[in-house]
Amino acid sequence: MPATEPAVAGGSPPPASPTSAAAPAAAGARAAGRPGLARRVVARHGHPREWVWGYLMVAPLALGLAGFYLWPIVQSVYYSFTSWGAFGGQQWAGLANYRAFLSDPQLPKAAWNTVLYSLLLLASIPVSIVFAALLNQVRGRSVGLYRTLYFIPVVSMPAAVAMVWRWLYNGDYGLINYLLSLIGIHGPHWVSDGRFAVYAMALVGIWAVIGYNMIIFAAGLKGIPRHYYEAAELDGAGRVRQFFSITLPLLSPSIFFVSVITVISGLQMFDYVLLMLGRSNPALADSKTIAYLFYEYVFLDNEQGMGCAIAVVLTVVLLLLTAVQFRLQKRWVHYA
Amino acid sequence: MTRKLSALLCAAALVAAASACSSSTSAAGGGDATGPVTLTYGIWDPNQKPAMQQIVNAFEKLHPNITVNIELTPNADYWQKLQTEAASGTAPDVFWMSTTRIGLYAGQGQLLPLSGRSGFDNSPFPASLNSIYTVDGKQYGMPKDYDTIGLWYNKKLFDAAGVKYPTASWTWQDVIDASKKLTDPAKGTWGIASPDWTQENLYNDIYQAGGWVVSPDKKSSGFTDAKTLAGMQYALDFITKYHTSPTAQQMTDTDPSQLFASGKVAMFTDGDWDALTYKNAPGLSADVAPLPAGPQGKATVINGLANVIYARTPHAAAAWEFVQFLGGRQANELQAASGAVIPAYHGLSDAWVKAMPQFHLQTFVDQLDHAVPYPVSANTGPWATADQTILDQIWAGKLSLSAGAQQLKSTTDADLAKG
Incomplete structure (x- = not known):
């Protein structure tokens, strides 16, 4: 699909990594380049040229990325075609892992759960926008306080978050069912009933991510010039019209960014399944995600090759989905 | 300032990672x-x-x-x-x-x-x-x-219901009868907690019924054996037939050992390792008796x-x-x-037994006479994990015991065949 790739490259804002800062310096050095390494590296006045500094500065990060991210990705792709012994010693297995994964009877349900969870997680976006807009109205010192309060779930350990919510969700003694009982509703076993567990986890996922999204939307709102609203008011536009005609279009780059990040993190959903449901739970069979299957294969069954195959499939799906998102954004994202 | 800081942090992370790799060599x-x-x-x-x-x-x-x-x-x-x-x-x-x-x-x-x-x-x-x-x-x-595993019981709940404490001569029927008398829906207390836990509950029942889990040659599993099924049925009946145990969902939401420690459950088969938990549980007055005898006599899993x-x-x-x-x-x-x-x-267990004199910990030592080794194979992990998922479905009522037992057998046998 050649059509997508230019869209990805064209649509994405320039990466804000340190590499881009070094690029102009390197280009300048290239223009003045002469034969001889020493003369290329060291300028006439005896100081190393600017581009050398540039590369030296990015070296720690670039080497770290290459060693701890890029190389493992290459290795994972290779290992996905092998079968592992529990203590090393891989054997070439061709496409066997991929075949076994794609014919795993658990896959359709897990894939659906993963998609469902990601879609539910997208509901955090309108909620976050509303909260961000409200926060934008607050003046004075309390802004910092509210921002911190909403951000606490983001910096909390997922394990701690899961523990607390597991307790809140308890079917017999949980706070949620207690509150429901006050209005005469007999609440279900949220995290041990297959019909509710995915939704219960999604609610926690939304709760946990609102703070992060809100900060991004709050920054986006700050970037909308005040006089647009003044002009709209003069033209007789009401609050609702202002929101849909000014706020939403001008916030669309932030919305786009958040939706991409949300889909990526949603498809990687794993921690709440393990921590809120646990390994022995009647709801588990109905609530497994793709990443949880990966965990089971690798850490419980010692099938590392299979785990790599799942990781590769998940990565490809994520890349395709992100490419589609970048392609669609042309229709609705407005860069002011 | 922030760029310098992040560069420093990156460098520090790299150094830390590199030194962690090299320090593990013996x-x-x-x-x-x-x-x-x-x-x-x-x-x-x-x-x-x-x-x-x-x-x-x-x-x-x-x-x-x-x-x-x-x-x-x-x-x-x-x-x-x-x-x-x-x-x-x-x-x-x-x-x-x-x-x-x-x-x-x-x-x-x-x-x-x-x-x-x-x-x-x-x-x-x-x-x-x-x-x-x-x-x-x-x-x-x-x-x-x-x-080993013992029958833990809550003395207060037994006294309140006028039921005699469990003894070494108890059979399955005694446990069933007591669990009925001890269950009180009005107070929210149950006679027993019977989760689908293998070591603490199911394996013991299976061996007491004369069933088996893994064959001596480690090549096949005994989940469809009539005696094995009888052992599992006994454990499941507390939930589905007598309604004297919390449901699978209730025991997933609240760990049965917590239910026992907080006085919601009168009996619970559990290992000696939870003795300290029960000793420290506020308001709990508990003790432990040997596991009851099944149709084929006494048995406890040893691990x-x-x-x-x-x-x-x-x-x-x-x-x-x-x-x-x-x-x-x-x-x-x-x-x-x-x-x-x-x-x-x-012969060296005395010091351990005396560490908590309020419990008859000697029970766990005496049961060595009926101890059956915890069932294992060349690669126990995969089938133990798969079995738990299937047992969870049976316990939640989504699978019948007979259909579930077929699944348990085919899944376990497939893993055993891999060696």
């Missing part, structure tokens, strides 16, 4: 037991570390040329780390082993066989425990401690840890000296005095 040293030798001893329980350190100190006194460093890795990371280290040749010289992993580690040549070494003596340990750590006729683990030697240790002779000491009388006495576990060494 100390190379002189020849076996002649020159000074340093051994690494891998364990996972912080509560037992003081006792282990006392044992190490006593050992070092007897062997001045050998130093032992205890390497404590929390249980959550222990097996992952050990597996990686074993693959790269850097595992500890001596480390703790569990029954569910022995098949994998011994079968894949990661451990030194102990039987056949000079001075090897497994007679002080329960035979059932020795058998679990024997793979293909060779014993790889020196038993360290063991645990326990062992000390093993890494196959690629450069100090095999010194490691063997240390493991022999760990399996000796003195080390087991030190272990018993700590009160944390029942020492595997025969």
Whole structure:
């Protein structure tokens, strides 16, 4: 699909990594380049040229990325075609892992759960926008306080978050069912009933991510010039019209960014399944995600090759989905 | 300012990662037991570390040329780390082993066989425990401690319902009758908690019914055997037939040992390891009795840890000296005095029993007579995980016991066939 790739490259804002800062310096050095390494590296006045500094500065990060991210990705792709012994010693297995994964009877349900969870997680976006807009109205010192309060779930350990919510969700003694009982509703076993567990986890996922999204939307709102609203008011536009005609279009780059990040993190959903449901739970069979299957294969069954195959499939799906998102954004994202 | 800071942090992270990689290589040293030798001893329980350190100190006194460093890795990371280290040749010289992993580690040549070494003596340990750590006729683990299962009961709830306390002569029917009398929906109390836990509940019932889990040749599983089914049916009936146990969902939301500790459940079959929890539970007045007899008599699952030697240790002779000491009388006495576990060494459990006089802990020791080894195979993990998922479905009522048993058998047999 050649059509997508230019869209990805064209649509994405320039990466804000340190590499881009070094690029102009390197280009300048290239223009003045002469034969001889020493003369290329060291300028006439005896100081190393600017581009050398540039590369030296990015070296720690670039080497770290290459060693701890890029190389493992290459290795994972290779290992996905092998079968592992529990203590090393891989054997070439061709496409066997991929075949076994794609014919795993658990896959359709897990894939659906993963998609469902990601879609539910997208509901955090309108909620976050509303909260961000409200926060934008607050003046004075309390802004910092509210921002911190909403951000606490983001910096909390997922394990701690899961523990607390597991307790809140308890079917017999949980706070949620207690509150429901006050209005005469007999609440279900949220995290041990297959019909509710995915939704219960999604609610926690939304709760946990609102703070992060809100900060991004709050920054986006700050970037909308005040006089647009003044002009709209003069033209007789009401609050609702202002929101849909000014706020939403001008916030669309932030919305786009958040939706991409949300889909990526949603498809990687794993921690709440393990921590809120646990390994022995009647709801588990109905609530497994793709990443949880990966965990089971690798850490419980010692099938590392299979785990790599799942990781590769998940990565490809994520890349395709992100490419589609970048392609669609042309229709609705407005860069002011 | 922020860029400088992040560059510094990156550099620091790199240095930390690099040094972490290089520090795990074990100390190379002189020849076996002649020159000074340093051994690494891998364990996972912080509560037992003081006792282990006392044992190490006593050992070092007897062997001045050998130093032992205890390497404590929390249980959550222990097996992952050990597996990686074993693959790269850097595992500890001596480390703790569990029954569910022995098949994998011994079968894949990661451990030194102990039987056949000079001075090897497994007679002080329960035979059932020795058998679990024997793979293909060779014993790889020196038993360290063991645990059995008992019938814990809440004295207050028994008194309130006017039911006599369980005794060694109880049968399944006695438990069923008592559970009915002890269940009080108005107060929210149940007669018994019967979860689909294998070691604490199901396996015991299966053996009491005369059933079996894994065949002696480790090639097939017995889940469709009529007697095995009878054992599982007994456990399941408390939920589906007598309604004297909380449901699977209730026991998922609230751990049954918590339900027992908080006085919501009158009876619960559980291991000796929860004695401390029940001792410290506020307002709980509990005790423990032997498991009841089933149609085929009495049975309790026995499980326990062992000390093993890494196959690629450069100090095999010194490691063997240390493991022999760990399996000796003195080390087991030190272990018993700590009160944390029942020492595997025969006749040394008194100190442990006396550590909590309010419970009849001797029950767990006396049940050795009916102990059945915890069922394992060459690679126990995969089928144990798969079985739990299927049992969860049966317990939640989504699968009938007979259909579920078929699934248990086919899944387990497929994993057993892989060896």
